[in-house]
């Protein structure tokens with residue numbers, strides 16, 4: 210599933226143009242599922258550029274400073290025109306620590322969720338509610354109860370992964386997830402490292418999204434079973450092997466670490482695409498294997514094994530364990 214940002218598409222090129230081009234799927238040549246966020250997260254991260262009240266949120270475009278207003282009704286209309294498969298309700302996302310502010314934002318999020326439900330006109334587009342409430346268990350539990358009583362097609366947990374500790378994230382998931390219906394998708398927003406995916410699945414999460422895998426890739430940080438590989442490190446300069454032995458992605462099947470490092474340090478844009486292909490493939494493959502291990506009843510063992518290898522390498526930036534780790538994965542490789 211591809212996530213498309215309503216805020217960015219609303220400002221440029223605009224939902225009308227995309228609708229005239231036949232909707233998002235046709236516009237960008239993607240025949241599989243698309244989820245659009247409501248734009249709330251981007252608007253609320255504008256900080257000085259926005260003003261919020263119970264009716265909606267007024268903000269200035271980061272592109273040209275022009276003034277705009279998002280209401281629950283408008284973001285539904287925009288998402289329907291974009292034609293995504295899954296739309297999200299407008300929510301108020303704030304920093305999660307202050308209790309009173311979290312309570313007020315959750316209350317407003319519930320009002321807006323109700324209005325989004327009332328404003329939807331497409332029956333071929335799923336609509337997900339978003340649980341808010343900061344790092345406060347009672348607020349989160351109440352938010353989950355209120356939203357599930359409204360009857361959405363799926364439920365997201367928002368407002369996490371915004372600066373709180375991992376312990377807080379896990380504590381909130383532990384109290385929210387059991388309240389969400391088991392037969393509807395549960396979506397943890399803004400989470401995307403391999404270890405966070407495993408911890409999320411362990412707590413009952415089905416869907417994740419994050420800019421991390423693509424952003425890391427563009428910076429030359431690549432996922433391997435032994436942890437994160439920093440392509441810039443000199444050790445990769447004359448390494449003829451792939452990023453990850455045994456990886457079936459186009460990048461690993463075709464190019465060496467030495468070449469990819471050369472592209473990166475030369476600021477050659479092809480490198481950004483090739484690195485991105487690998488990181489996305491790695492995460493999709495990880496999720497595929499997680500699903501298989503869940504079906505086989507072996508998820509806890511899978512998680513333990515993966516994390517042991519992944520964190521072992523992660524702690525050692527010098528890559529002293531690399532040859533051993535690689536030999537283990539494929540029984541060595543020619544010229545490696």
Ligand SMILES: [Zn+2]
Pocket residue numbers: 452453456457458459460461462486487490
């Ligand atoms: Zn690869």
